[in-house]
Amino acid sequence: MENRIIYDYVTFSSQIHSPDDLIDILGLNGVSFDVSNGFYGYRSRLFFCGISIHFEGAPGMGVCVEMSGKGCRTFEEFGNGDYEGIFTLVRQHQPDGEMKITRLDVAYDDFSGKLDLFQLSQDTVENHFVSRFRDWQVIQGNKGGSVNHGSKSSNVYIRIYDKALEQKVALMHWVRVEIQMRKECAWGFIQLKDIIDKKFFSVLNEYLRYIVNDGSDSNRWRLPMVDYWADFVDYDDQVSIFAKPASDFNVAKLYEYITTQTSGACQTYIDMFGSDSFLSTIAAARKGKRLNPKYQQLKSEFLAHGDAILNYLGEHDETKRN
Structure with missing residues (x-):
């Protein structure tokens, strides 16, 4: 997978829109x-x-x-995914108090191994960084590790953690660098006139850097960055890595996979042995085996919102046929 920058939490309020208006703005009709x-x-x-x-x-x-993060993926999958449309509305109406953005999380997903969480944890404990925050925290445990800078209640909070372990995705490198912004800082971010990549690294560099702590300069902000951090923040500003990944796996993708990738094999088996044999064979093959976490999550979502998802897929298919 390619490294990417995503929106992972968005909260805003409006004095001038009804719930139905906002559903329409999100494209979730x-x-x-x-x-x-x-x-x-x-x-x-x-x-x-x-x-x-x-x-x-x-x-x-x-x-x-x-x-939430899940909600952002839903917005991208089922809605219009138009974050800039939301931010444009807020920029138009927040100065008059008619709208307000109160939280915005932007995350960088590292799949290529740019960041070693163990190295980051060690360098944090050994004070090989400069930060605008007073508080820092290194957490290690069976549910994964994280390096946190700032306070969750402050207007900016930076969290670097093992997303693969959190999501129970085996055999892959997935470290997430997440900037959580609230109130004035969220408002400031959406006012910056640049691509999201540049805005993300601009905020990150303003608040946090990992450095070569050799004591050569009393102003630690002037010390050179360690190689891995310098490589991380050195991005190609000509090529955006902003992504709208939607759900990493969802009902629509499951449906597409079954109907396009496996439909021929399934139909051949059914034609030869019948549908009852097909279903019993699948059940026997899965007996005693644990579902992949992405399938388990999908089942949980379907139990909670099955009717809505089925309605959406039915309308989506009808649109395709027309």
């Missing part, structure tokens, strides 16, 4: 949201696969859209 009790002082919430629309709050609270 084709899915069915569940209705439940709200959070953050809102009485009600619409929810679909990591996307929450909170409404019916106190006067002045407006309507709040919250997209």
Whole structure:
């Protein structure tokens, strides 16, 4: 997989849009949201696969859209994936207090091995870095490790962690560098007039660098960066690595794989031995075996939102046929 930069959490609110307006802005008219009790002082919430629309709050609270990492992938898969459209609206209306962005996470996914989490942890403990933060933390455990700079409650928080282990994806290098921005810093990020790649590294370099701590300069910010960090932040500004990966694996991709990659083999077996034999053979082949985590996650999502997903796929197929 190619290294990439993605949006991984987006929260914004509006005083001038209804929940239906925001569903339309997100391009999610084709899915069915569940209705439940709200959070953050809102009485009600619409929810679909990591996307929450909170409404019916106190006067002045407006309507709040919250997209987690999973929600961002859903936005890309089922919605229009138009982040810049959202940010343009916020830039137009935040100065007047009509809209507001309150959280924005941008993440770099390293699949190529640019960053060694063990080396980063060691260099952090040994103070081979400069940072705008007072707090840092190195965590190691059976669920993976992470190097954290800043406080979760502050307006900027940087987390570097083993995403492969968190997602239980075996035999691959996947280290994520995540910048979590809140309030004024999230607002500042979307106002920067440049490609997301340059904005990501600009913010990162402003807050954190790993250095050759040789004591040659009393101003540690002037010390040279260690080779691996210099290589990491040295990107080709002519080629963007911004991506909208949608779900790494989802119902639509499962459907596509079955209907395009395996349909011929399945149909041949059924023609020869019958559908009952086909189903019993599959069941026998899977007996006692654990599902790949991506399939298990897919089953969980289907149990929660099966009707909405089936409706979407049905409309999607109907559109293709027409």
